[in-house]
Amino acid sequence: MSGTNSVSRPALFSAGALFSAAPLIIFIVLLIYLGISAPNLTDPATINLILKQSVPTVVVCLGLATVVVAGGDDVVSGGIDLSIPATAIICAGILADQLTNHGSPLWSAIALAAVAAVTMGVLNAVLVVAIGMTPLLATLASSVAAVGVTKVITSSRRINVDHPFVIYIRDANVAGVPSAVLIAAVFVLLFCFAVHRTRWGMQLQAVGGSRDAAEVSGIKTSSLVAQSFFIAALAGFLASFFVLARGSGSTPGSEENLLLEMVLATFLGAAFSPRRIVTVWGAVLGAVLVTALSVGFKSIGVNVFWTGCIKGTLILIVVASAAYSGRAQS
Amino acid sequence: MSNTTSNTGFEGFGAKAIFVRYGFLIIIAAFVAFFSFYTDSFLNGSNLLNIVEGSAILLILALGMTLIVTMGGIDLSVGIAMDFGAAFAIVAMKEYQVAWYFAVLIGIAGGGLVGLLNAFLVVKLKVSPFMATLGTFFIGSSVQRIFTNGGGPISYRRVAQEYRDLAVGDIAGIPTEVVIAFVVLVIYFLLLERSVFGKRMHAIGLQQSAALVSGIKVRHYLFFGFVFASATCAIGGIIGSANLRMFTPLAGYSYLLDAIAAVFIGASIHPQGRPNVPGTLIGVLFLGIVANGLNLLGLNFNTKDALSGIILVGALALAVMQKRLR
Numbered sequence: 001m002s003g004t005n006s007v008s009r010p011a012l013f014s015a016g017a018l019f020s021a022a023p024l025i026i027f028i029v030l031l032i033y034l035g036i037s038a039p040n041l042t043d044p045a046t047i048n049l050i051l052k053q054s055v056p057t058v059v060v061c062l063g064l065a066t067v068v069v070a071g072g073d074d075v076v077s078g079g080i081d082l083s084i085p086a087t088a089i090i091c092a093g094i095l096a097d098q099l100t101n102h103g104s105p106l107w108s109a110i111a112l113a114a115v116a117a118v119t120m121g122v123l124n125a126v127l128v129v130a131i132g133m134t135p136l137l138a139t140l141a142s143s144v145a146a147v148g149v150t151k152v153i154t155s156s157r158r159i160n161v162d163h164p165f166v167i168y169i170r171d172a173n174v175a176g177v178p179s180a181v182l183i184a185a186v187f188v189l190l191f192c193f194a195v196h197r198t199r200w201g202m203q204l205q206a207v208g209g210s211r212d213a214a215e216v217s218g219i220k221t222s223s224l225v226a227q228s229f230f231i232a233a234l235a236g237f238l239a240s241f242f243v244l245a246r247g248s249g250s251t252p253g254s255e256e257n258l259l260l261e262m263v264l265a266t267f268l269g270a271a272f273s274p275r276r277i278v279t280v281w282g283a284v285l286g287a288v289l290v291t292a293l294s295v296g297f298k299s300i301g302v303n304v305f306w307t308g309c310i311k312g313t314l315i316l317i318v319v320a321s322a323a324y325s326g327r328a329q330s
Numbered sequence: 331m332s333n334t335t336s337n338t339g340f341e342g343f344g345a346k347a348i349f350v351r352y353g354f355l356i357i358i359a360a361f362v363a364f365f366s367f368y369t370d371s372f373l374n375g376s377n378l379l380n381i382v383e384g385s386a387i388l389l390i391l392a393l394g395m396t397l398i399v400t401m402g403g404i405d406l407s408v409g410i411a412m413d414f415g416a417a418f419a420i421v422a423m424k425e426y427q428v429a430w431y432f433a434v435l436i437g438i439a440g441g442g443l444v445g446l447l448n449a450f451l452v453v454k455l456k457v458s459p460f461m462a463t464l465g466t467f468f469i470g471s472s473v474q475r476i477f478t479n480g481g482g483p484i485s486y487r488r489v490a491q492e493y494r495d496l497a498v499g500d501i502a503g504i505p506t507e508v509v510i511a512f513v514v515l516v517i518y519f520l521l522l523e524r525s526v527f528g529k530r531m532h533a534i535g536l537q538q539s540a541a542l543v544s545g546i547k548v549r550h551y552l553f554f555g556f557v558f559a560s561a562t563c564a565i566g567g568i569i570g571s572a573n574l575r576m577f578t579p580l581a582g583y584s585y586l587l588d589a590i591a592a593v594f595i596g597a598s599i600h601p602q603g604r605p606n607v608p609g610t611l612i613g614v615l616f617l618g619i620v621a622n623g624l625n626l627l628g629l630n631f632n633t634k635d636a637l638s639g640i641i642l643v644g645a646l647a648l649a650v651m652q653k654r655l656r
Contacts, residue, residue, distance in 0.1 A: 123643070133650045136404070136460065137594060141643045144587050148639030151632040260468055267461070305475035312468030319465070320455040 023271040023318040027289055034296030041296055048178055054291035055184045056242040057261045060084045061283040062191040063235025064266045068278040069195055070204045070228035071135060072211070073270065079208065080135050081229060085258035086143035086150075087120045087236025089250070092243045093150040096159035096250035099166075106165055114237060120146060121233030125226035135229075147255060160249040170245035180242055187238060192280045204228065264311055265290045268318050276322055346655065353652040354599055357645065358616050365623035372626055379505075385618035386511035387412075390566040391585050392592040392610050393518045394559035399593050399605040400522060401555050402535035403452065403459030407444055408563045408589055409582025410470030415441040415564025416571035416581070417474070417484070423493070424486040430493035434568055441564020444470060445557035453553050474579040485576035497573035507569045514562060519607045531555065532604065588617050591642055598649030603656060616645065 035041050063084045071079015091113040098109035120142060127138035172179040195201040206214040207221045215221050243258070244250060268290065269282025290311070297307055349356075365372040391408045398405040418440025422428040428436065444466060451462035475481050499506045522528040533541040534548055542548050566585070571577050595616060596609025620641055624634045 127643070127647055131647050131651050132654045133647065137590065137646065137650075140587060140590065141639075141646050145636070145639035145643045148632075148636035152636045156632055263464065303476065305472060305480060308468050308472030308475065310472075312465045312472060315461065315468065316451060316455075316457065316465035319457045319461040320451065323456040323458070 021271075022321040023268060023314070026314070026317060027268075027293075030293060031289070031296070034293070034300060038296055038299040041292075041299060044176075046295070046299075048176075048181070050292045050295050051181045051288065052178045053246065053295060054288045055180045056088065056239050056246055056258060057265055057287040057291060058184050058284050059187060059235055059239035059242060060088060060258060060262045061265050061269070061287045062187060062280060063232035063239075064262055065269070065278055065280045065283040066191065066195055066204070066235070067135070067228045067232045068266065069201075069208045069280075070225050072208045073267075073278050078135070079225070079228065081124065081139045081232040082136070082259060082263075083120060083124060083139040083143035083146060084232050084236040084239070085255040085262060086146035087117055087233050088239040088243050088258065089255040090116050090120070090146045090150045090153070091237050091240030092250040093154045093159070095166075095240060095244055096161045097153050099163045100159050100161055100249070106163065113240060116146075117233045117237035117240075118230075120236065121230035124229040124233065128229060129222045129226045143255075151252065154250060154252060156252050158249060158251050161244055162248075166241070166244050166248075169241055170248065180245060184242065187235075188280070188284050191235075195280050260308070260311060261287065261290050264315050264318075267315070267322070270322060271318055276325060350652060350655045354595065354612075354616075354645075354649055357648060358612070358619065361616070361619055361623065365619070365626065369623065369626040372623060377622065377626070381615070381618045381622045382508055383505050384622065385614050386505075386507040387566040387569055388585055388588055388592065388617065389511045389611065389614045390514050390569075391563050391582075392589040392614050393514055393607065394562040395589040395593045396518065396596070396605050396607060396610045397522065397531070397555050397559045397562075398459065399597070400528075400531050400535050401552060402538060403552075403555075404463065404590070405448065405459065405556070405559060406463040406586060407448060407466040407470060407560070409580075409584070409586045410467055410474075411441040411444040411560035411563035412567035412570070412582035412585065413474055413577075413579060414444050414470065415567030416577045417477070417567075417579075418564075419493075419568050420484055420486050420489075420571050420577040423489060424484070430490040433493065434496075437568045437571075438561050438564045441567065442557050442561040444563075445560025448560065449553040449556035452556060453549050471580055471583075478579045481579045483574075483576045483578045485574075487575055489572070489575045493572050494575065495572075497569050507573075510565065510569065514565065515607065515611060518562075522607055527551075535605075587642070588614075591646055592617055594646055595649045598653045601656075603653040617642075 040046055064081055067079040067081040069079070073079075094113045094116055095109050098104040098112060099106070104112075123142050124135075124139055127133045127142065128135050131138075133141075169180050169183070174182055193201075195204060203214070203219050204224055204227075206217070206219055207224050211221050239258075243254065247254065265286035266278055266283040267286075269284070269286035270276050270278045272282040272285055273279045293310070293314075294307055297310065298304065302310075362372075371377050391412060394408055394411070395405055415437040417437075419433040419437030422433040422436045423430065447466050447469075448459070448463055451457045451465070452459050455462075457465075478484060495506055496510065497507050501509050522531060530541065530546050530551060533544070533546060534551055538548055563582070567582060570581060592610050592613030593605050595613030596607075596611070597603055597605045599609045599612060600606045620638060624637055629637065
């Protein structure tokens with residue numbers, strides 16, 4: 001789909017352009033509507049809350065965007081990693097269990113969580129690159145295994161965490177900005193720079209654009225794809241701290257919502273890019289907007305059970321309009 | 331995918347050739363041997379019947395999935411179709427006092443609605459099956475939460491005995507749900523493996539553009555496939571609701587990965603690596619054997635979940651490896 005770079009941008013007011021801008025238009029309309037019906041949505045405090053709430057999704061999106069950039073945006077045969085939320089949850093479970101139940105020092109808890117994340121990254125890379133499983137199947141399976149192992153670690157119970165480090169991420173502000181947001185911003189800048197501004201990132205994009213062409217031009221495609229899964233697991237590891245902070249502990253079953261938001265935000269992010277491809281910054285923007293919608297709907301009193309419906313519909317509008325504009329351009 | 335590989339490499343009798351041909355069956359045999367050694371009751375006749383009975387619903391869902399994967403897609407909403415089947419049937423009987431056989435039809439139609447949405451998205455709007463069925467999955471889950479006010483089950487204790495018998499009754503000594511699953515199995519076998527329809531479905535899955543050029547009405551087939559598969563999954567939901575005499579929201583989700591796994595395990599056993607009905611049956615039975623065996627070992631619930639997840643990853647990896655070596 002996104003293999004050709006010579007796609008001309010559609011004329012500003014053609015039907016095709018309007019169609020491909022549909023997700024953006026819908027989002028803006030929704031946000032304006034929410035802004036009017038919930039006037040405090042634009043308060044600095046609410047904006048801070050939205051940013052803070054969005055941090056776990058933002059960080060897992062960094063990983064998914066990297067995998068999609070390296071694998072191409074065909075969800076079945078291309079790159080996708082559905083296991084990043086599961087990685088975040090298993091790391092959060094280990095951290096919570098170590099810090100609260102075992103009273104371990106922070107460094108050893110982090111080390112154990114890192115081991116789990118590395119295992120997930122290696123597992124996905126081996127399944128996809130060495131064994132040749134489609135990423136969709138491989139990461140779906142590894143995510144089930146990770147969720148299962150998490151249940152053993154946490155005995156399927158909620159574990160509260162009141163370690164100062166987690167409290168710092170949850171509550172501290174630096175110059176009026178939540179510390180979690182600042183830390184996440186650093187990660188975002190690092191990922192943006194690595195994927196979109198370095199030689200390595202260019203090679204990654206080349207692999208995602210056309211694996212054969214990249215291979216012919218001497219890029220080690222398998223190694224890059226494996227690295228992308230490894231980095232995705234790293235993103236899951238980083239996200240686990242924010243998951244812990246947001247929930248003040250680890251809660252069983254929280255990976256499902258994270259998965260939904262991650263997929264929605266990342267593919268919605270493609271709508272922000274002029275070439276309609278998945279980008280790191282697009283995914284980040286998507287994650288913040290999705291959270292803004294969740295917070296907005298909650299503040300105007302929409303039944304929380306409806307949010308899944310609204311987000312599911314949004315996913316479909318986004319991908320349908322992407323499919324439409326893809327056809328219009330080809 | 332890479333289905334163009336020829337299967338001529340079978341001359342050798344080395345370890346590799348044996349693995350390529352029988353790898354997965356050897357693994358199944360190893361699990362059977364392990365469980366019968368470590369548990370007393372695994373090989374009992376009644377336990378073997380338990381495995382078959384416990385696999386009936388999964389088999390029905392996996393067959394629906396086989397159809398979709400044969401067409402080159404994937405269906406993440408099989409569980410939703412199953413839930414809708416149960417919900418429509420139970421609510422029809424409870425709220426509208428519909429006769430049980432009519433409720434079954436309503437349930438199947440309810441599942442078909444899920445397929446209709448998928449088909450509309452994939453065929454009309456050209457959304458990829460993965461994204462389309464993922465969207466359907468989230469919308470369907472949300473609808474169930476809204477409908478049940480957060481996910482509480484809807485029970486109907488005074489359900490007709492005939493309906494209840496769909497799950498707990500038996501026909502000539504064979505549990506009814508096994509008979510139903512067997513009938514669905516035969517229908518799918520004839521449809522996918524022994525008919526022109528099935529040949530065309532495979533053609534669409536192998537290369538859609540070629541199928542289109544050769545005059546197959548691809549859109550019609552895709553549309554039919556999605557609706558038929560979802561309606562099939564609804565049968566699984568109806569059996570589940572008959573067993574518990576209630577509709578449990580979001581119950582279908584737990585079958586999703588197993589259904590996908592069974593289809594891919596089945597494809598790995600096929601000489602050309604294609605999804606196929608007998609292979610899916612073997613995949614389902616393998617998962618049934620593992621689940622039953624882990625149960626008999628008396629493991630803690632959480633440990634069992636973790637182990638079956640890890641076995642699943644291993645089994646899928648092995649299945650794909652076997653396919654690649656051809």
